[in-house]
Every structure is written in C-alpha cells, then in structure tokens.
Amino acid sequence: MFGISYIRFDSMTYVVHYKKGRVLNEGRGLSFFYFAPNSSIAAIPIGSNDLPFIFNEITNDYQNISIQGQVTYKIANPKQLAELLDFTVIGKGIYKKNEIEKLNQRIVNEAQTATSSFIHSLGLKEAIRSAKSIELKIVDGLQLSPAILNLGIEIISVNILAIKATPEMARALETGTREKLQQDADLAIYERRNFAVEQERKIKESELNTEIAVEEKKKQIAEKQMEAEIQKAENDRKLREMKVQADIAVENQRKQLIDQKTENERKEAETQGYVIETTLKPYREIDWKTLMALSNNTDAKFNIAIAFRQLAENANKIGSLNITPELLESLLTEKKEIK
Numbered sequence: 001m002f003g004i005s006y007i008r009f010d011s012m013t014y015v016v017h018y019k020k021g022r023v024l025n026e027g028r029g030l031s032f033f034y035f036a037p038n039s040s041i042a043a044i045p046i047g048s049n050d051l052p053f054i055f056n057e058i059t060n061d062y063q064n065i066s067i068q069g070q071v072t073y074k075i076a077n078p079k080q081l082a083e084l085l086d087f088t089v090i091g092k093g094i095y096k097k098n099e100i101e102k103l104n105q106r107i108v109n110e111a112q113t114a115t116s117s118f119i120h121s122l123g124l125k126e127a128i129r130s131a132k133s134i135e136l137k138i139v140d141g142l143q144l145s146p147a148i149l150n151l152g153i154e155i156i157s158v159n160i161l162a163i164k165a166t167p168e169m170a171r172a173l174e175t176g177t178r179e180k181l182q183q184d185a186d187l188a189i190y191e192r193r194n195f196a197v198e199q200e201r202k203i204k205e206s207e208l209n210t211e212i213a214v215e216e217k218k219k220q221i222a223e224k225q226m227e228a229e230i231q232k233a234e235n236d237r238k239l240r241e242m243k244v245q246a247d248i249a250v251e252n253q254r255k256q257l258i259d260q261k262t263e264n265e266r267k268e269a270e271t272q273g274y275v276i277e278t279t280l281k282p283y284r285e286i287d288w289k290t291l292m293a294l295s296n297n298t299d300a301k302f303n304i305a306i307a308f309r310q311l312a313e314n315a316n317k318i319g320s321l322n323i324t325p326e327l328l329e330s331l332l333t334e335k336k337e338i339k
Contacts, residue, residue, distance in 0.1 A: 004036070008031035015027060050072050069138075
C-alpha cells in the first residue's frame, strides 16, 4: 500500500538493505518494512550447498573419461559475494536473477581446471584408479583459486563418485580385466593344485619319514634285544663258569677231604696194625700148642678137637685108629647144636 512492503528472511540468509544506494540495514534473518520505490534488497544464502558436477577429460593415451563428483561449499563472506553477483530480490523474496547457477558453474569450471593437467598426465587405467588424488587436486585448486577467494566461497569437501571410460573402452577394459582375472583364476587353480600336490608329497614324505623312524626304532629295539640276549648269554656263561669253578672247588675240597680221610684211615690202620703187630709179636714165636694151652680152655670137646688135629698131623705115624661111635655121636651132636 502506497509502495510500503514487509519482507522477512530466515536465519540462513544474509540480507543487505540498500536505500538510495546506501546500506540501511544488514544481517542474518532480518524482517522489516521498506519503501519499494527507493529500496534494493540483496539476499545471500549462507548455508552449505552440495554441488554435483560431471565433466569429461582426455588422458595421456588419448582416451575420454568422465569424472562425476560433488563439491560441498558455503558462502563465507556474503557481502563480498553480493558485490560480484546480483542476489537482488523483488517482492515476496523472489530473486531477480538466478545467480546461484552462475556461481555453481564457476565453481565447476575451477574444479575442472584444477584436474585437467593432472588427468592429462595419466593413462586411462591410472586415471580410473585415481579418485582420491583427483579429490585432493580439486580441493587444492579451489582453495588456491583467486576467483573462488574473490567470491568469498569456503570449500568444505570434494567427493569423486565415479570415473568412467567410454562404453567401448570400458568393455575393452572389462575384457582385458576379465581375461586377466581368468588368468589369475587359472593361476590360482594351478597354484591350488600345485599346493595340493606339494602337500600330498609332504604327507607321503612325512609318512615315509615316519616309517623310516619306526624301522629305525625297530632296528634299535632289535639291537637292544640282541645286546640284552648277548649280555644274558654272557651272564649265563659266567654263571656256568662260576658254577663249574664252584663245583671244581667243592670237588677239590672233597678230594682233599677224601685224601685226608684216606690218609687218616691209612695212618689209623697203620697204627692199629702196628699195635696189633706189637701186641702179637710176642706170640709169633710161640707154638700154637703152647698158645692153646695158655688159652686155658677146659672144654673137653675142644681138647678132643685139638687131639684130632694132632692125629691128622701125625697120620703117617699111626698104624690104626679106633674111634668109638659114642665119641663121634657126641661130636656130631655138638656140631648140630652149634649150627
């Protein structure tokens, strides 16, 4: 009404209110009345913005690649940016020009410029694998770019989402990679089989070593048993020798005992013989008749027997001899009784 309007901005918008070419009011999240015919309002969004980008480059082997990513930034100095770009708003907060699109294009151009020389120095395969390096190049290029510094822009982060070759080259790379992977798979199969064969060889070798060790142990056991048998035979021989020596010693002692006993008996016999001889020596020269007389035997039969003996000794001198039956009967009877 009468050119007076009311406008309000949120807290993420920096507002500069100009009146007749002079700054009347500025700050974040302002709301005020203004007279439209002599007022100009610039509203700069100061929140962070995610700017997606995609651009094409050529590698040093003349292959086209597309780089897709995102730059996150915020407007650190909105007043400085308002002096370079037109963020004027008209009624109801509608921007007079789409300066945000122009700002985004400038940032993308600076990002592409920062990576261009780096991509040109890489081969296709290296470029596809250089996402992190490209991120660093873009960050450094944007932070050091005079254009970005003059715009009052602060770069928060850069992310590379994809680096792609052309479809034909991608298929060629896939074919080469597929063949390489197939070769790696074949090599892995070969290595696995070779490893299995090697393991089988080691197992067999271990089994053979085990059998050799077992046979060696058996040999040692047999040798020990043989040594034990030899030692046992030696001990038995020594025992037999000791027994024989003991028997010889016993027999020698027995021989000595027998010899001593024989000697003793011989000496005893000699002694007894000497005693008997000495005892009988006085009677050796005496006539037996005298001895018979000395015996003082009063038995009539004994005397008759002696008489018969004398008769027998002098038989050549006897002409005839009469013996009565009674005498013979008495002698025979006596003989029977003696039997």
